[in-house]
Amino acid sequence: MRTKHSAAVSVRLRFADDARLGPGKIALLEAVGRSGSIAAAGRDMSMSYRRAWLLIDSLNRMFDEPVVHASPGGTNGGGATLSPLGHELVAAYRAMEADTVRAIDRHFEALRERMVVRPADADGKRPDTGDADDRDADDRDTRGPGTGTRD
Numbered sequence: 001m002r003t004k005h006s007a008a009v010s011v012r013l014r015f016a017d018d019a020r021l022g023p024g025k026i027a028l029l030e031a032v033g034r035s036g037s038i039a040a041a042g043r044d045m046s047m048s049y050r051r052a053w054l055l056i057d058s059l060n061r062m063f064d065e066p067v068v069h070a071s072p073g074g075t076n077g078g079g080a081t082l083s084p085l086g087h088e089l090v091a092a093y094r095a096m097e098a099d100t101v102r103a104i105d106r107h108f109e110a111l112r113e114r115m116v117v118r119p120a121d122a123d124g125k126r127p128d129t130g131d132a133d134d135r136d137a138d139d140r141d142t143r144g145p146g147t148g149t150r151d
Contacts, residue, residue: 007104007105009101009104010022011023011100019058021089021093023097024045025055025058028042028045028052029067029086029090031044032056032081032082033090036079037079038053038056038080063089065083067083067086069082069083
């Protein structure tokens with residue numbers, strides 16, 4: 001979530017070394033909710049079924065009940081749905097993300113006027129440099145065929 005003058009925000013939470021939550025896992029949950037399928041959600045995000053399944057499994061193991069209910073495929077086909085906890089998790093993350101954007105905007109409002117950096121246009125190019133992507137490596141979207149997300 002970003003307004004015209006907001007900073008881009010990517011929030012990653014680390015509850016433990018093996019319990020992390022970030023925009024990639026939340027986007028995967030949202031894709032499962034839309035498609036009703038882990039495989040379709042993975043395809044939508046350009047990742048393999050195995051990668052999508054492993055990310056869902058890691059989310060299911062983070063909580064005392066599953067965030068995604070999956071039924072195996074076969075002749076009748078399988079499927080996946082977000083559990084009530086899964087819906088709650090997505091809503092909580094998106095609310096926290098929106099709160100974070102508002103907090104950043106509030107804290108940096110006075111400094112924004114002093115910035116010499118020009119906002120990126122819709123194509124991600126800066127009018128002054130033409131640079132399409134000058135983000136730090138840690139901020140890059142690591143999704144690609146079969147690779148999934150980092151969180």
